[in-house]
Amino acid sequence: xxxxxxxxxxxxxxxxxxxxxxxLLEGDEILRDIWVLGEVSNLSRPSSGHVYxxxxxxxxxxxxxxxxxxxxxxxxxxxxxxxxEAHGYIGVYERxxxxxxxxxxLRLAGEGWLYQEFLRLKARLEAEGxxxxxxxxxxxxxxxxxxxxxxxxxxxxxxILNTLxxxxxxxxxxVAPAAVQGDEAPVExxxxxxxxxxxxxxDVILLARGGGSLEDLWxxxxxxxxxxxxxxxxxxxxxxxxxxxxxxxxxxxxxRAPTPTGAAVLATPSLADLxxxxxxxxxxxxxxxxxxxxxxxxxxVDVHYRLDRLSPRRQVQNDRQRLDELQExxxxxxxxxxxxxxARLKGQQQRLSAxxxxxxxxxxxxxxxxxxxxxxxxxxxxxxxxxxxxxxRDGSFGATVKxxxxxxxxxxxxx
Amino acid sequence: xxxxxxxxxxxxxxxxxxxxxxVVSALEGDQKTLEESLAxxxxxxxxxxxxxxxxxxxxxxxxxxxxxxPELPEEMDEEEGD
Numbered sequence: 197x198x199x200x201x202x203x204x205x206x207x208x209x210x211x212x213x214x215x216x217x218x219x220l221l222e223g224d225e226i227l228r229d230i231w232v233l234g235e236v237s238n239l240s241r242p243s244s245g246h247v248y249x250x251x252x253x254x255x256x257x258x259x260x261x262x263x264x265x266x267x268x269x270x271x272x273x274x275x276x277x278x279x280x281e282a283h284g285y286i287g288v289y290e291r292x293x294x295x296x297x298x299x300x301x302l303r304l305a306g307e308g309w310l311y312q313e314f315l316r317l318k319a320r321l322e323a324e325g326x327x328x329x330x331x332x333x334x335x336x337x338x339x340x341x342x343x344x345x346x347x348x349x350x351x352x353x354x355x356i357l358n359t360l361x362x363x364x365x366x367x368x369x370x371v372a373p374a375a376v377q378g379d380e381a382p383v384e385x386x387x388x389x390x391x392x393x394x395x396x397x398x399d400v401i402l403l404a405r406g407g408g409s410l411e412d413l414w415x416x417x418x419x420x421x422x423x424x425x426x427x428x429x430x431x432x433x434x435x436x437x438x439x440x441x442x443x444x445x446x447x448x449x450x451x452r453a454p455t456p457t458g459a460a461v462l463a464t465p466s467l468a469d470l471x472x473x474x475x476x477x478x479x480x481x482x483x484x485x486x487x488x489x490x491x492x493x494x495x496x497v498d499v500h501y502r503l504d505r506l507s508p509r510r511q512v513q514n515d516r517q518r519l520d521e522l523q524e525x526x527x528x529x530x531x532x533x534x535x536x537x538x539a540r541l542k543g544q545q546q547r548l549s550a551x552x553x554x555x556x557x558x559x560x561x562x563x564x565x566x567x568x569x570x571x572x573x574x575x576x577x578x579x580x581x582x583x584x585x586x587x588x589r590d591g592s593f594g595a596t597v598k599x600x601x602x603x604x605x606x607x608x609x610x611x
Numbered sequence: 612x613x614x615x616x617x618x619x620x621x622x623x624x625x626x627x628x629x630x631x632x633x634v635v636s637a638l639e640g641d642q643k644t645l646e647e648s649l650a651x652x653x654x655x656x657x658x659x660x661x662x663x664x665x666x667x668x669x670x671x672x673x674x675x676x677x678x679x680x681p682e683l684p685e686e687m688d689e690e691e692g693d
Contacts, residue, residue: 338625348675357673365669366624372676391676470666477631478659484638485652492645 211290218288221295227286232258232297233305236278247274251282251297259289259296270302271409279305307410314410314417318444321419326426327447333431335451335463339399341368342463343392343430345385346404348373352435352456356404359457364464370396376405381415386424393429400463401428403445404435404456416443425449435459554589563587575600615654619661627665631658 208216221227234251241247245264250257260282262270272280283301288294321327342360346352348371360367372388375381385403392401403425405413415421416436422444425432431450436443439454446452453459465473504510549555557563564572565585572578582597614626615633622630634655638648 338628340623340625343676357671361671365671366665367671369671369673370676371673388676395676467666471663474628474631474659474662474666477628477635478656480635481631481638481652481655481659484635485648488638488643488645488648492648 210293214288214290214293217295218290221286221288224286229283229285230297231281231283233281234258234279236274236280237276239274239276249274249276251280259294260284260299261296262299262302266300271407272302272304274302281305281307303410310410310414314444317417317419318447321422321444321448326422331426332450335431335433336399337465339367339463341370341396341398343396343398343401344369344371344404345374345388345392345401346371346456347376350376350406352376352404352406355406355455355457356402356435356460359460360464363461363466364470365467367464370398376415377408377412378415382418382421385415385418385421389421389424389428389432398430401430401432402435402456402459402463403432403449404459405437406456407438407441410441413437413441413443416445419444421445422448433459433462557587557589560589575602619654619657622658622661624662624665624669627658627661631655631662634658 232251234253234257236249237252237257239247239249245267247262247267249260251260252258272278274280281303282297282299284297284299286295287298289296325331344353344356346356353371357369360369370392372392374384374388376385389401389403392398403416405416413436416434425434425445425448432448433451433453434443434446434449435453435456435458436446437455442452451459451462453462563586565587566572566577567583567585570577572584578584578597578600580597580599584595584597585592586595614622614630617626619627634651637643638651638655643651
């Protein structure tokens with residue numbers, strides 16, 4: 197044993213043992229993630245913004261720290277004596293050799309029970325199909341009337357009205373006031389929803405409430421409220437609490453917005469969107485008319501072209517041309533016809549004048565006539581001694597045939 | 612509901628815009644005579660003017676649901692849809 201003492205490890209410093217303990221505690225699986233139930237005492241809020249207190253029960257106490265950044269996030273008001281459930285990890289404050297709970301989440305005691313209740317009801321209603329997506333109705337994009345169920349004095353109503361006025365002032369808003377917190381709240385919310393549906397029949401209903409503790413929002417987990425939302429004729433948009441809050445009303449609603457303002461946004465198009473939509477509709481309108489006019493113009497051109505080809509005017513032009521040709525031919529025919537006749541006439545005249553015996557006599561020929569006036573054309577018509585009359589150009593004289601001398605080789609007796 | 616017989620000044624924004632979309636589709640459909648198309652176009656422009664005017668001058672109307680307000684008869688349901 198004495199040998200052992202000789203080789204004993206050197207004593208640890210306080211810092212070393214404290215660091216070791218810290219390591220041990222902070223490495224523990226259970227201590228890293230625990231809920232602790234107790235009553236607040238020795239509450240201290242120094243100017244640093246961090247909050248210090250001791251959680252106590254009948255027989256023990258636990259030092260607790262909430263860092264400033266966590267304090268700002270918590271929505272619980274702490275007082276000495278408040279029973280709370282705190283969540284966090286166990287760590288060591290080395291200077292004081294003190295283990296303590298570093299809190300990241302904190303709720304009022306009883307909220308844990310509420311939460312269990314919440315889960316149980318949620319499971320039951322879910323099994324009934326009340327939260328089915330298939331059951332949910334589409335929310336109109338362009339509501340004419342919006343019903344609002346919320347407190348008439350809360351900031352939620354003002355937020356919604358401001359948002360609606362800025363986005364979509366075309367809508368008519370009917371507010372059905374209801375308490376949104378306290379024992380009366382579920383009944384009032386149910387009644388407000390039912391009255392809106394019966395008396396106004398809005399296109400959509402906004403069910404809203406500003407942020408609060410789980411207890412504050414409890415009315416929206418009431419089974420009657422959930423069933424009224426499901427039964428509502430108008431689709432329901434919820435905007436309850438903050439981003440992280442989910443109530444059974446949110447699950448039952450046709451659309452869930454994180455906040456009241458968000459609900460107003462989901463319920464309406466924005467003016468900017470509407471103006472854009474209107475502009476594009478106008479563009480389409482202009483385009484459609486221009487296209488229509490283009491088509492009409494093109495058809496007109498086509499038809500006009502076809503008409504032109506079939507036009508009687510063209511026929512008339514053709515005919516006129518043909519007529520011109522015919523006239524030309526006639527003219528030519530007439531011209532050539534006249535010349536021909538004239539030439540023929542001349543020929544006839546020449547023949548006629550060639551036959552005129554007087555013309556022959558001009559050239560010194562004579563006509564010999566029998567006493568009965570017969571023209572004598574052959575020696576066989578006379579005998580010697582016959583009296584004849586000889587006619588010359590300028591008169592006639594009587595003569596007597598002395599002898600007959602036929603022309604050599606020419607016997608005209610048969611002619 | 613067919614709003615095309617109603618003067619544009621009496622139409623709500625939704626009615627006017629819905630009819631404007633109908634007019635555009637009808638014009639694009641090209642089934643109309645030119646005269647009908649021009650009439651449609653003029654109607655469309657009037658509808659667009661009506662919409663713009665309503666957007667420019669709209670003010671949110673808010674009222675509180677009063678106890679005395681009569682309940683609407685159930686038969687209204689079906690007509691309400693369109």
